[in-house]
Amino acid sequence: MAGVSLKCGDCGALLKSVEEAQEHAELTSHSNFAESTEAVLNLVCTTCSKPCRSKTESDLHTKRTGHTEFVDKTMETVKPISLEAPKAAAMEIDNIDGSSGSGDASEVEMVVPGVDKNILEELEGMGFPKARATRALHYSGNASLEAAVNWVVEHENDPDVDEMPKVPANSNSGPPKPALTPEEVKIKAQELRERARKKKEEEEKRMEREREKERIRIGKELLEAKRIEEDNERKRLLCGFEKMEGGEFLFLPRDKIDPAVINSAGTELNSAINNPFFGVL
Template identity: 65%
Template sequence: MAGVSLKCGDCGTLLKSVEEAQEHAELTSHSNFAESTEAVLNLVCTTCSKPCRSKTESDLHTKRTGHTEFVDKTLETVKPISLEAPKASAMDIDIPDGSSGSGDAAEEMIVPEVDKNILEELEAMGFPKARATRALHYSGNASLEAAVNWVVEHENDPDVDEMPKVPANSNVGPPKPALTPEEVKIKAQELRERARKKKEEEEKRMEREREKERIRIGKELLEAKRMEEDNERKRIIMLRKAEKEEERRAREKIRQKVEEDKAERRRKLGLPPEDPAAAKPSVPVVEEKKSSLPIRPATKTEKMRECLRSLKQTHKEDDAKVKRAFQTLLTYLGNVSKNPDEEKFRKIRLTNQTFQERVGSLTGGIEFMELCGFEKMEGGEFLFLPRDKIDSAIINSAGAELNSAINNPFFGVL
């Protein structure tokens, strides 16, 4: 089969003639061409009659204009390719007046007549003269609205700003409008609705992008704040460790000074130096004497204080958590004191997430509530304070201990 196209061996593009191959070589610097039996496609859009040379070109045309129907006229236009480069001659040179040197009178092309009043209105609206003339010609000089609609539909055409030309001796008038005025109005409404929806979609997309950006910035700010809090917490822990170490060294110095003073007094009195090993047996004797004394049992207030001290010591690395637990306990007791007849203030579900996070999961939290009179009931699911067991003195003492624990910075340190 004879070749019907030239194929670029570098990029695979099909070309109809030697002239196209030369232009392609100048633009791309490709030089590897071979004769091919594969014809260049000729897909003609049924809507606007635009020819497309490839499937990719027709897809781009569909994406740009929305036209989807094409007629394949490849076989109608295909012909064997000539590998002879055409020679320019005087007969083939176009003359500016529209004729050619071949001697045959070429048909003269002129700008079609359009409605001048509508043309002036279109120009006043900001449309170029060529685009306005083309719109009036192809919309049949029907109306200003029809011309504007044509411009909207064909604004992406590559030749939209070229002045239209028609044969001078053509008796065929401008194409009549294919749509009735009612259909034109409906079409214009559809176009406006489509433009409105497109604008709304774009605004929604931009809003989503802005929301994503706000979320990203918010996350970065939260992460920065968290890191700052972690660094501050570490700094406080280091300061406390340094203070404790300094306090330990100071106590050690005081103890050494006491030992030195004691040794100096023994020397002045003429006593021999104290033997540390000999002094140890006397300790059990003293303890035995003390054990013979009656021991006073700890009061509820002391037990509460010890319970709060234990809670703070156990969770000393998180002051905020300890303070929140103390404030929560104070709130529970305050509600009972102010509303002793309200059962909802005297009954606490142990599985409640807020109670567990603030009190229940901390060492000593539930024990403190039990010291205030609360009892476990219903299989350990609730803490309940019976109405007849409310002791105002105990509640007040517990409140005083909680206030001291919250306000005294040295509470539980020793």
């Protein structure tokens, strides 16, 4: 019986064609293939019609979807394996060894793209090489001198910045965009300045709002701290503390001390310290 599949000698996978074997080799680096009379399974799910190439794949499908019924259509699709190289690969081989093919005839002609000559002259007058100036104009869309200069600044470290750009000769890129007139340039510049001014004003307003919020927050914190200090001082005065001369310190006169209260507090504190669970509860 003729072979109906290719079997990978490294992992045992069954493959339907040379193309599949090539893809498998590229993905896995396996290179040991042989013809096999064992057909690649074609188990079709009766619920969703998904084909599965192995029992393992059908089991995984069942686990993911709950579908359990499959129809074996292997013999309907099986056919002898063809060991001929794919046509595309054969053409590549022919072109490499030069025995056939028309690579030269099919090569696309590449030409320098058209750019705005007036802006190109201005860029060259500024000291930019022609190739760099042409490249800048092409990739900035021939928009303006400013756009071309900005492109040069952004791409001055590109390794190909001084290579003349090329495009297919038959590309329908259309004529280059016309340069702006001096009056249009002035209007555009004014618009940019106005936009920058508004953006700066908005940023300054935002920063001022943030600073005002911070000042309010700090003021509230200071007022709260002062209120707490005054409240604590009032409580101490109510408890009998008196201010010393200068008002910097408070003290409790001896005649206002209640020994019973002090002793009771000491007893409670000593009991808490001696409690084995002190610090745990």
